[in-house]
Amino acid sequence: xxxxxxxxxxxxxxxxxxxxxxxxxxxxxxxxxxxxxxxxxxxxxxxxxxxxxxxxxxxxxxxxxxxxxxxxxxxxxxxxxxxxxxxxxxxxxxxxxxxxxxxxxxxxxxxxxxxxxxxxxxxxxxxxxxxxxxxxxxxxxxxxxxxxxxxxxxxxxxxxxxxxxxxxxxxxxxxxxxxxxxxxxxxxxxxxxxxxxxxxxxxxxxxxxxxxxxxxxxxxxxxxxxxxxxxxxxxxxxxxxxxxxxxxxxxxxxxxx
Numbered sequence: 001x002x003x004x005x006x007x008x009x010x011x012x013x014x015x016x017x018x019x020x021x022x023x024x025x026x027x028x029x030x031x032x033x034x035x036x037x038x039x040x041x042x043x044x045x046x047x048x049x050x051x052x053x054x055x056x057x058x059x060x061x062x063x064x065x066x067x068x069x070x071x072x073x074x075x076x077x078x079x080x081x082x083x084x085x086x087x088x089x090x091x092x093x094x095x096x097x098x099x100x101x102x103x104x105x106x107x108x109x110x111x112x113x114x115x116x117x118x119x120x121x122x123x124x125x126x127x128x129x130x131x132x133x134x135x136x137x138x139x140x141x142x143x144x145x146x147x148x149x150x151x152x153x154x155x156x157x158x159x160x161x162x163x164x165x166x167x168x169x170x171x172x173x174x175x176x177x178x179x180x181x182x183x184x185x186x187x188x189x190x191x192x193x194x195x196x197x198x199x200x201x202x203x204x205x206x207x208x209x210x211x212x213x214x215x216x217x218x219x220x221x222x223x224x225x226x227x228x229x230x231x232x233x234x235x236x237x238x239x240x241x242x243x244x245x246x247x248x249x250x251x252x253x254x255x256x257x
Contacts, residue, residue, distance in 0.1 A: 009035030009096035009160055012124065014082045016046045016103065016116025019064055019074045023102035023136065026145040028067050030153045031099060034160065038095070039064070039072035040086035042079060042116075047105070049116040051123070052078045061085060079120035087127055097160055098124035101134035102152065104143055108135075108173045108226040108236060109191040109217075121169050122242050130159055131169040137230055138176040148174045151183065151235050164239070171238040175230045184234040189225035190218040 011031045015024045019041040031037050043062070060076040073090060075082045083098065103117040112118050121133040134152055136143055155172060164170070171188075174180065195213035202208055219225055226236035 007036065007093070010091065010093055011035045011037050011156075012083070012086055012091060012095040012098040012129070013037060013039045014041050014079055014086070014098070014100050014120040016042065016049060016079045016100075016120065018042050018045045019066060019072070021045075021104065022141060022143070023104050023134075023145060025067070026149065027099060027102050027134065027152065028070060030149055031156065032070070033153060034157055035096065037067075037070050038086065038091060039067060039070060040075055040082045040090055041072075042082060043074035043076055046078050046116045048114045049078045049080075049119070050114050051080050051119040052116075053080050053084070054078060059085060061089070079116040080123045083120050083123040083127075087124070087129070095124070095129050097130040097132070097156065099132050099134065099152075099156055100124075101136075102145060102148060102174075103133070103135035104141060105139040106135055106137040106173055106230065107133060107171060108137075108230055108238075109189040110193070112171055112188065112238075112240060118171055118240070121171075122240075125167070125169040126242060128166060130163050132156060132159060133169070133171050135171075135173045136176065137173060143176070144178070147178055147180050151180065155183075155237065167241055167243055168239050169242075171226075171236075171240045173226060173230055173236045175233045175235070177233045179233065180235060181233045182235070183237060184229040185237045185239070186224050186226050186229050188238050188240070189227035191227065192216055192218065 100120040107115040118133040121131040124131040197209040229236035
């Protein structure tokens, strides 16, 4: 397990559901068994913020005593802001790993693009820190995280012992079930949202729009995707990259332009 100058591994934690989210508390409890924990999390829910960062207003950090014996701060910014500030201003040494979550709701398939949970992990990975985003496929604030605990700890401990190459992080989703069958390392399923915008009127008669729609799986019944794993009660682990280059198209495009 990676350690710096005899210290226990330093584990940075953030999320997008806010510092009071139950999923964050579970993650803090499990990570405390593996190393020294520092928490920098949003002061309010920041779901679906993607990789947004704050550039037009000041950021504020406020110490939090919500976790007994844990150095923690609540941040006025986005999940990506939290990680940037933590690495530059809060951590007194470089974290051995950054973990994000546990998100209330899935971040499989195309959700990885919109996810504040995953963007916090991506921001750490961009800076060269090992990173994992954890999500439970249950939106409820009363979600049962107990079946997740052993998997969260085991996966994190594995990456501490066997670091990933630069540019890669893990997107881990856990099914909503009391009986998780196991773990599947898989690929991101192809899917999209079919969105509609419901036009409504506010009490003053002004028009506003409320996004609705549904999630559409574009895959067949292939058993190598994260959606298949979750639907069949497995934990899905997708090695994820932040380099968005479509390498397979480079040569084809060179011939056209």
